[in-house]
Amino acid sequence: MTESLFFIFATMAIVSALTVVVTRNPIYSAVSLVITLFSLAGIFLLLEAYFLAVVQIIIYAGAIMVLFLFVIMLLNPGKEAKFLSLTDPRTLIVTLLSIAFIGMIFSLVSGSVNYIGEVMGSVEELGTTRNIGLTLFTKYLLPFEIASLLLLVALVGAVLMTKRNLR
Amino acid sequence: MLTDIAIIITKIMIVIGGTFTAVAYLILAERKVAGFVQERYGPNRVGIWGLLQPIADGVKTMLKEDITPAKANRIIYHLAPAMVLAPALVTFAVVPFGSGIDAFGRHIAFQIADINIGILFIFAITSIGVYGVVLGGWSSNNKYSLLGGVRSSAQMISYELALGLSVVGILLLTGSLRLNDIVEAQIGMWNVFRQPVAFMIFLVAVFAETNRLPFDLAESEQELIAGYHIEYSGFKYSMFMLGEYSNIITASALIVTLFFGGWTVPFIDVTKLGHLGAFLSVVSFAVKTGFFLFLYLWVRWTLPRFRYDQLMHLGWKILLPLALLNLLFTAAWITYV
Amino acid sequence: MLPIEYYLWFAAALFAIGVAGVLLRRNVIIVFMSIELMLNAVNVTFIAFSRQMNNIDGQIFVFFVMTLAAAEVAVGLAIIVAMYRNKKSINVQDMNLLKW
Numbered sequence: 207m208t209e210s211l212f213f214i215f216a217t218m219a220i221v222s223a224l225t226v227v228v229t230r231n232p233i234y235s236a237v238s239l240v241i242t243l244f245s246l247a248g249i250f251l252l253l254e255a256y257f258l259a260v261v262q263i264i265i266y267a268g269a270i271m272v273l274f275l276f277v278i279m280l281l282n283p284g285k286e287a288k289f290l291s292l293t294d295p296r297t298l299i300v301t302l303l304s305i306a307f308i309g310m311i312f313s314l315v316s317g318s319v320n321y322i323g324e325v326m327g328s329v330e331e332l333g334t335t336r337n338i339g340l341t342l343f344t345k346y347l348l349p350f351e352i353a354s355l356l357l358l359v360a361l362v363g364a365v366l367m368t369k370r371n372l373r
Numbered sequence: 374m375l376t377d378i379a380i381i382i383t384k385i386m387i388v389i390g391g392t393f394t395a396v397a398y399l400i401l402a403e404r405k406v407a408g409f410v411q412e413r414y415g416p417n418r419v420g421i422w423g424l425l426q427p428i429a430d431g432v433k434t435m436l437k438e439d440i441t442p443a444k445a446n447r448i449i450y451h452l453a454p455a456m457v458l459a460p461a462l463v464t465f466a467v468v469p470f471g472s473g474i475d476a477f478g479r480h481i482a483f484q485i486a487d488i489n490i491g492i493l494f495i496f497a498i499t500s501i502g503v504y505g506v507v508l509g510g511w512s513s514n515n516k517y518s519l520l521g522g523v524r525s526s527a528q529m530i531s532y533e534l535a536l537g538l539s540v541v542g543i544l545l546l547t548g549s550l551r552l553n554d555i556v557e558a559q560i561g562m563w564n565v566f567r568q569p570v571a572f573m574i575f576l577v578a579v580f581a582e583t584n585r586l587p588f589d590l591a592e593s594e595q596e597l598i599a600g601y602h603i604e605y606s607g608f609k610y611s612m613f614m615l616g617e618y619s620n621i622i623t624a625s626a627l628i629v630t631l632f633f634g635g636w637t638v639p640f641i642d643v644t645k646l647g648h649l650g651a652f653l654s655v656v657s658f659a660v661k662t663g664f665f666l667f668l669y670l671w672v673r674w675t676l677p678r679f680r681y682d683q684l685m686h687l688g689w690k691i692l693l694p695l696a697l698l699n700l701l702f703t704a705a706w707i708t709y710v
Numbered sequence: 711m712l713p714i715e716y717y718l719w720f721a722a723a724l725f726a727i728g729v730a731g732v733l734l735r736r737n738v739i740i741v742f743m744s745i746e747l748m749l750n751a752v753n754v755t756f757i758a759f760s761r762q763m764n765n766i767d768g769q770i771f772v773f774f775v776m777t778l779a780a781a782e783v784a785v786g787l788a789i790i791v792a793m794y795r796n797k798k799s800i801n802v803q804d805m806n807l808l809k810w
Contacts, residue, residue, distance in 0.1 A: 208712060209712055212712055212716060216716075216720045219720070219724060220720070220723055220724065220727070223724055223727045223728070223747055224727060226727075226731065226740070226743055226744065226747065227727055227728075227730055227731035227734065227735065227740070227744060231446075232737060232739055232740060233446070233449065233508070233511065235739075235740050235743055236743065237449070237504075237508070239743050239746065239747070240501075240504065242724075242747065242750070243750065246750055246753070246754065249717070249720075249754060250754075250757055252712075253717070253757045253758060253760075253761045254761065255757045255760070255761070255769055255772075256489075256490055257490065257493070257769075258753075258757065258769055258772055258773065260490055260493040260494060260496075260497050261493075261773070261776060262753075262776070263497040263498075263500070263501065264493070264496055264497045264500055265776050265779075265780055266746075266750075266776070266779070267497075267500070267501055268496075268497065268500025268501055268503075268533070269500065269530060269533075269780065270746070270779065270780060270783045272500075272503055272504075272507070272526050272529070272530055273530070273783055273784070273787055274739065274742075274743065274783070274787070275504075275507055275508075275511075275526065276507075276523065276526050276527065277739065277787045277790060277791060278739060279507070279511055279519065279522070279523055280523070280791070281739075281790075281791070281794050281800060296734075297734070300730060300733045300734050303729075303733065304726055304729060304730045304733075307726055307729055308722065308723070308726045311722035311725070311726070332760070332761065332764065332766060332769075333757075333760075333761075333766075333769055334489070335489075335490060335493070335550060337766050338766065338769060338770065338773065341766045341767070341770055342770055342773065345767075345770075346770050349774060353774055353777045353778075356777065356778070356781050357777065357780065357781050359781075360780075360781035360782075360784045360785050361784065363784075363785050363788065364784040364785050364787075364788040365788075367785070367788035367789060367791075367792050368788050368791055368792060370795075
């Protein structure tokens with residue numbers, strides 16, 4: 207059950223992630239990214255991170271991606287010119303780099319035997335809202351406050367940046 | 374095992390069937406209320422008091438030609454109505470609509486899925502409901518529908534904040550995200566008396582989230598003709614309508630669940646009355662929800678539309694600070710009193 | 711339960727796709743989305759390890775990554791809109807000045 211669900215979600219995520227990168231229409235990219243984020247929320251559920259799965263949808267799919275769509279519609283950039291051409295040396299470099307990168311990660315993953323093994327048996331209580339909250343507001347209280355400050359700065363920055371006349 | 378599956382399927386069919394029936398008669402009720410407010414009769418030709426009007430409407434929209442504009446983006450144009458309807462129907466899955474009965478040797482809760490992050494689930498699903506509206510508006514390739522979609526996305530993001538923050542006070546009081554816990558915590562004292570400010574904020578924000586008057590900037594007839602669904606016709610149009618009215622029903626059910634005791638009946642402990650109690654709880658839930666559905670119609674035919682800057686001003690500069698103050702006050706109350 | 715390698719390979723593939731997007735595309739909004747992809751790939755690894763080691767800290771990190779992503783998108787999109795106003799382009803190759 208978990209296995210087949212994982213493969214369904216993983217395939218959906220990979221295919222839609224590829225669409226994000228490959229398609230020339232920015233709106234398609236945004237919609238595919240939403241599908242990727244949804245599949246990732248499904249994978250979080252399989253890993254019993256219930257709170258994060260829902261937060262993923264609320265923050266990423268519900269707020270960040272709507273913002274992306276909003277900006278795409280506002281600027282209406284149209285289709286990008288063809289960006290993959292075999293004669294362009296950039297394409298070759300990127301392909302080589304990507305292959306090297308994937309190879310590097312795969313060798314790292316399969317090499318570090320110490321960390322690899324069965325995911326531990328079900329501990330129902332791990333990813334619940336209660337646990338996250340308890341850890342967040344005790345052990346990570348200072349980082350939490352700093353994060354809130356970061357959000358405030360981002361808020362002010364975004365408002366200032368889009369003002370037409372600063373003076 | 375088989376019985377469990379059968380029970381779940383029955384519940385889903387009851388909820389979806391109930392929602393569709395309620396939508397059909399909500400639309401009829403809207404026209405009747407409009408007639409009453411404007412001192413005319415409203416639909417009264419099909420069946421007695423026009424009771425068969427929803428069926429006639431349904432058949433009519435299905436038989437109409439389904440037009441796709443030549444310059445529309447076809448894939449997204451066809452997908453958008455489903456993107457509106459699906460989240461609207463899914464949200465009701467976690468709302469408890471009754472106390473539950475004991476049958477087939479087990480307790481059957483009147484709720485499709487009793488998950489312990491229920492309220493977060495609802496926020497997650499409602500936050501993606503905006504995609505259908507935005508993409509439908511964009512893919513029609515019409516300037517009015519694009520404006521409607523862009524307006525709707527900004528409006529939904531702005532009011533989601535106030536909506537979420539107003540509920541946090543209740544979560545603090547209840548100490549649980551499960552909707553059933555929230556309902557049971559209200560036996561004896563409804564949350565609306567404990568959190569009146571939160572209720573007002575929630576009510577206003579929910580009107581904005583469902584794109585209803587006085588906040589229907591996304592489809593304001595006089596400025597944008599019909600807003601985001603201007604190019605849609607036939608069954609796709611009625612899917613938009615179904616989604617919109619399902620959202621209204623879910624929103625009313627949510628107001629009842631969070632602030633008006635959900636399925637509880639005042640002064641009667643329905644959990645001790647067996648099947649009669651279960652029946653009473655469902656009736657109580659339906660009557661309360663019905664009142665808020667009527668409030669929706671009442672407001673629509675009474676209040677004029679906001680201007681867009683007024684809408685943003687209300688959301689960001691009044692409701693959001695008010696919700697934060699309410700949260701602060703509730704937290705202080707719980708900590709120090 | 712699934713072995714953790716599955717999750718790690720999946721995350722690696724997702725990350726690689728994000729890298730390819732950043733390197734290949736010239737539309738700055740898509741480059742931005744690819745960065746989100748990479749952040750999400752990292753989130754998957756965090757949660758998988760958190761699950762395997764039965765330790766909540768990894769999930770807290772994901773929470774912070776999401777906060778960071780929200781802040782980043784707000785500022786980043788504001789920069790893109792400001793850039794577009796001045797240069798009428800959202801091509802990354804046109805954004806080669808540190809002032810305007």
